[in-house]
Structures are given as structure tokens and as C-alpha cells.
Amino acid sequence: MNKRPYRMTARADEALRTGDRIIDAMLQRYGALPYDRIRLEDVAADAQVTAQTVLRRFGSKAGLTVAMAERELGRIAAARGSVAGAGCAATMASLAEHYEKYGALILKMYSEVRVVPGLAELAVRGREYHVRWCADAFDLASAGDGPTRERRLAQVVAVCDARTWAILRLESKLSAAQTGLALHEMLAPLVTDG
Incomplete structure (x- = not known):
């Protein structure tokens, strides 16, 4: 039995959860601060990812x-x-x-x-x-x-x-x-x- 599709699905699910965590973190910051005072490093830390992950995902x-x-x-x-x-x-x-x-x-x-x-x-x-x-x-x-x-x-x-x-x-x-x-x-x- 090939377990690769399961791993790909699990990886895709984790990527979706990570994206949601990043968006949730941005939503919290956006609700509390003016846009120009929001730092990606802070959003990334809140989402427990790196700033590079945020940039890779959202540009x-x-x-x-x-x-x-x-x-x-x-x-x-x-x-x-x-x-x-x-x-x-x-x-x-x-x-x-x-x-x-x-x-x-x-x-x-x-x-x-x-x-x-x-x-x-x-x-x-x-x-x-x-x-x-x-x-x-x-x-x-x-x-x-x-x-x-x-x-x-x-x-x-x-x-x-x-x-x-x-x-x-x-x-x-x-x-x-x-x-x-x-x-x-x-x-x-x-x-x-x-």
C-alpha cells in the first residue's frame, strides 16, 4: 500500500492550518494597530512561524x-x-x-x-x-x-x-x-x- 497520498494530504492539511494561524495572528494585530505599525516579524511570532514562512505564503x-x-x-x-x-x-x-x-x-x-x-x-x-x-x-x-x-x-x-x-x-x-x-x-x- 502506498502511503504517499496520506502524507501529502497531511502536509496539505498542516499547510492550511498554518495559513489560518498566520491569518488569525494578522487579524489580531490588524484589529489592534494601525496598518503601518504591524510588523510581519510580530505576526509570524504570534503564529509560531518564521517571517520567511509568512512571506513565502502571502508575498x-x-x-x-x-x-x-x-x-x-x-x-x-x-x-x-x-x-x-x-x-x-x-x-x-x-x-x-x-x-x-x-x-x-x-x-x-x-x-x-x-x-x-x-x-x-x-x-x-x-x-x-x-x-x-x-x-x-x-x-x-x-x-x-x-x-x-x-x-x-x-x-x-x-x-x-x-x-x-x-x-x-x-x-x-x-x-x-x-x-x-x-x-x-x-x-x-x-x-x-x-
Whole structure:
């Protein structure tokens, strides 16, 4: 019996785990520090690998940052997809909970698009996803004629935006529950199942 495929699979699995550890370490650093103060040596130490391993795997600090943002965007899409069609109140409560976890990261990513090569393109993809999610989650395909539908979608996108969450939660210092309720109250008049 040939044991080589097993070793290759085990090696591939270990490479995936190593990549995830590196991305997790970058996520921790990225959440705590400005991008220009993050050192690959520190990320590597946190992930228990060498800086050379990080560079071999991701090419650069910018490459690692984009890989981290791509992974988290996939997680965001999965979490948001799980509440589609749950009704306005449940969807907005879930969105507020989602922003408790990802809001600061999303806002930071948008603020650093000019600093990190490749991040601007990812931010555009994230924004396009957000608009599609809003249209689908609140069934805006049937929201009147063309201009009315476009205006309604723009309103829903604005209410559901991380910046709106930040105004309510961070600037106005509402609790997480009150933020979810405020988002629901703002959105309810705009959707059919308010």
C-alpha cells in the first residue's frame, strides 16, 4: 500500500492550518494597530512561524492583509446569508450582532484602502455584496418602478451600512440591543414586512 497520498494530504492539511494561524495572528494585530505599525516579524511570532514562512505564503504584508480580509469577507457573507428571509426584525437584530463582531474591522478596512495595495478592490467587492444582500434580504426586486426601487435600495443600504451602526453604537453609545432596535425602527417603514 502506498502511503504517499496520506502524507501529502497531511502536509496539505498542516499547510492550511498554518495559513489560518498566520491569518488569525494578522487579524489580531490588524484589529489592534494601525496598518503601518504591524510588523510581519510580530505576526509570524504570534503564529509560531518564521517571517520567511509568512512571506513565502502571502508575498508581503499587503498580500497577507488582503488574504485576511478575503477570508473574513467570506465569513461575513456566510453569516449574513444564514438570516436571509428571516423578516425585518430578526434580520436587523442579526445585522447588529454581526456588526458587534465585524463592524470595527469593516470600518478600518474602508479607512485603509489607500494604504494597503489590493484592499481597495476587495472593499469594492464587499460593497457590491452588501448592496446585493440588502436587495435580497428585503426583497426589493418588487419595490415599485425603476426610480422608486433604486431610491428604496439606496435607503436600505444606508440604514444597513456599518457606518450607520457606528453612529448608533459607537458615537451615540447605544447598547447592542438598542442599536439593533434602532436599526429595525429605521428600516421598518422601507420594507414590506417591517
